[in-house]
Amino acid sequence: MSPKSRQRSAGNGNRRRRGNLDNTGVIPQLAKAAREVESAAMRGRISPAMRTKFQVVALLMREERARLKTADDVSAGERNEAMKRLDGLAAILAKTAARDTTLIQLLDAEAPTTPQARELRKKMLFAGGVEMVVGEEPEQVEPTQAVLPEKIRERQVMPTSVKSRVRANPFLSPNLAGIRPNEPHYSRLQNWEILGPLLKAFATGAGGGAACMTLPDVPRFDRVTPANLDLMPHQAQLVEAIRAGQRSILLADEPGLGKTAQSLLAASVANAYPLLCVVPNVVKTNWQQEVQRWTPGRRATVITGDGEDIDAFSDVFIVNYEILDRHIGWLQRLGLRGMVVDEAHFIKNTSSQRSQLVLRLAELVRSRIPGDHPLMMALTGTPLINDVEDFKAIWQFLGWIDADDKPTEILLDALDETGLVPSDPGFAAAARRAVIELGIVRRRKIDVAKSLPSKRVIDMPVEIDGDEAISIREAEQLLVARLLKRYGHMLNAAGLPANTVDENRLRMLARQEVEESKASSAGDSIFAMLHRIGLAKAQLAAEYTAQLAHSAGKVVFFAKHIEVMDRAENTFAEEGLRTVSIRGDQSPAARERAITQFQTDPDTQIIVCSLMAAGVGLNLQVASDVVLSELSWTAAEQMQAIDRVHRIGQEAPVTAWRILAAQTVDAHVAELIDAKQGLSARALDGSDTEATASEDIQVEAIVRMLLLALQGKSLR
Known part of the structure; x- marks a missing residue:
């Protein structure tokens, strides 16, 4: 008013x-x-x-x-x-x-x-x-105008499709079963200082034991995943907890244990739609693909720019932290029943605008629909024993403490059940356990090793935009146009109709192109395009590697080209991460010093390796996460790189993250490698499928591009 x-x-x-x-x-x-x-x-x-x-x-x-x-x-x-x-x-x-x-x-x-x-x-x-x-x-x-600071109000946008959705459903039905009588709340702890002792209890690990709530047994029958997909036991336990009524979760599993899939299936069983996912920019495309994979009956839309191209009637809205300030106004009007914050340690600084917007929106989601208990999930792989002060922002997001760091009724009730106050012996251990049982879930790779394959390859699609994306698309179009012109000449010489699709002739043309490209530096060759794509996604790959390093510890980063390695190292330096590198022009002594530093120095978190120079002969098993920022032409080269970590002495399952530029030939090359040489099979079960020559992959990549063009389709 x-x-x-x-x-x-x-x-x-x-x-x-x-x-x-x-x-x-x-x-x-x-x-x-x-x-x-x-x-x-x-x-x-x-x-x-x-x-x-x-x-x-x-x-x-x-x-x-x-x-x-x-x-x-x-x-x-x-x-x-x-x-x-x-x-x-x-x-x-x-x-x-x-x-x-x-x-x-x-x-x-x-x-x-x-x-x-x-x-x-x-x-x-x-x-x-x-x-x-x-x-x-x-x-x-309008609530938007009432709660947002003036600087944020000025930046608000209103996509056209959102207006249509709000008009179609202007009323948010209350959940009458969830509405509690408006009665005074009493707690024996209401006059005690609570947060300080709680944080100290976590910092000291009071009471011992894993920082993971008691989870239900794995259900006998999988009732939530689509056909041909299976949950690992630790994932099924979390989803079953949500089915049983859990609605606030700090999911702190180590990277590689499927936090994205768990949160999407949790939203499915809780019917927490519309669902908002606030994620780092580098993983937006991956989140959209994971929605399609794990909950194919749900529609997902990625919010970019001013959101004019979004589908406001979607079930899942995916937005990155950097543009949330422009969209918070209309997002709070959708009647969100679920909110997931990926890489939740991004909001640890509660004085930053990013954190304040996330926390403000979380409070609105909890209060917008009377009686409703929305699904609130904070995802982070950061170990719980580090920076316990950072817990405050996450606990506020989950509704356990308020903006003044005072415990809410939810937390007070949980602590009251211990029967203890801070001055009592045993309070720290009991209070820590009580908070964990509120909804903290933490599993390490080593804890669930029996249910994980010894090594896995996980594709991480990223979206290239800006001038580099335009340049890559133009290069793809030039290559296809040039080859189709030559293909037209071949058909004309053979007296065949211009619309003939002859895969044998296309393959012959592709082989000729590969041979010519090896001796040429033309900007539209298949090799030049992959090089440009590698450069374009270098920063995104490095940003994702930095997230892994902050969450999981040491990471091995592989690239084919020196320029990609240089860009990655600049990004790591901006992130404050200490690195070493293995390059082809190093002396044996420098190479050995870099390896020793990575293995023994706890502050050296990333080793940047040339795929050709470091693909063999190295022991880097101090890490269990590998990032493949550029594709090799053979699965054998990639598996050799992964095996620098997956070696005798490695106690944890190894995860290799393959960074793919979505909607480019990069993704198609990855599919061909998997189809031709069984990369996924070898990564998952140790199969020794016979290798295919790299020339065959190059030829098939070109043939696929030409076939799509002849069918009137694009790589996108």
Whole structure:
């Protein structure tokens, strides 16, 4: 409600006085309510009902002060007396807010009002002798405008399709079964300092034991995954916990254990749609593909730029942190029933705009639909024993503490069940366990090694954009156009129709192109294109590697070209990560120093390796994660690189992350390698499929591009 609206509602147009300014007026009603709130604050924690009463008193005081300044039917003496009484009430509110500082925000004239507050306002006005005119409601401010800072409001966008969705479903149905009576909440811990002892309990590992809640047994039958897909046991346990009613989860599994799949299937069994996924920019495309893979019946849309091309009727909305500030306004109007924050350690700095927006939106999601309990999941591979202060932002996102670092009713209830207070022996261990059971799930590769293959290859698609993307598409189009022109000449010479599709002739043409390209530096050759794609995705591959390093520890980064290695090392330096490298021009002594430093120095987190120079003869089993930023032409070369980590002495399952440029020939080359040489089979079960010559992959890649062009399709 804007100040002008409140002033109008206080004027003669919206209500008329039924009595004079005496003890039957509005001010005595306000005084009575203010004293009630003050008494509640003196007794301890203020209930939601009292918070509402506090806000309404402040609101009506402003309205009454504005009315008195312009009222013609009030004498100067009456006006002065009323102003003194309002000043006294203001002092009471100030003292009350000093006892409970969370009330201060309710004094703001722009603070949003709830339906309960608006109803209470009507009752207090009527009790004070003011008759409300039926049918004239005070003007309401859109929640977006009420809660967002001015700088953020100015950047808001409203995609056209979102307007259509909001108009199609303007009302968000309450969950009546979930609505609890508005009763005072009591806790024996409400006057204790809680957060400090809790964080210390996690820092010291009080009570010992894994930081993982008790999870249900793996169900006998898999009822949630699509055909031809299976969950690993540890994944099935998490999904079963969601099915049983768990709605707040800090999922801190190590990288490679399928956190994305678990969160998407959790949303499916909880019916937490619309679902918002806030993710790093580098993994947006992967999230969209994972939605299609694990929940094929659900529609996903990726939000980019101003969102004009999004499908607002989707089930899953995927947005990166960097552009959330432009879209938070319309996102909060969708009636979100689930929110997933990937790489949740990104919000650890609660003073940053990124964190404040995520936390503000999370609070709105929890309160937007009365009685609803939305699915809230924070995903991070960062070990729980590091930077325990960072827990505060994640716990606030999950609704366990508030913006003032005070425990919410959810956390207080969990701690009350221990029967202990911070001064009691054993409180730290019991409190840590209680918080873990609220919804912390942490599994390491080594913990679930029996259910994991010894090594896996996981494709990570990334979206290349900007000038580099345009340049790559143009190069692809030039190559296809040049080869199709030659193919047309071949058909004409053979007397065949121009629309003939002859795979044998296409393959012959492709082989000739491969041979010519090896002796040429033409910018539109298949080799030049893969080189340019490698450069274009170098930073994205490096950013993903940096995320792994922050979450999992040491990582081995492989590339084919020196320029890609240089770009990656620059990105790592900007991230504050210490690296060493293995290159073809190194001396044996320099090479050995780099290997030793990577294996023994805990601060050296990444080794940047040339695929050709470091693909054989190295022992790097101190790491269990490998990033393949560029494709080789044979699976054998890639597996040789992975086997630098997957060696005798390696105790953890090895995960290789293959970075693929989506919607380019890069992705098609990966598919050909898998189809021709069984890369996935060897990675998963040790199969020794006979290798195919690299020339065959190159030829088939060109043939596929030409076939798509002849069918009127593109690589995208």
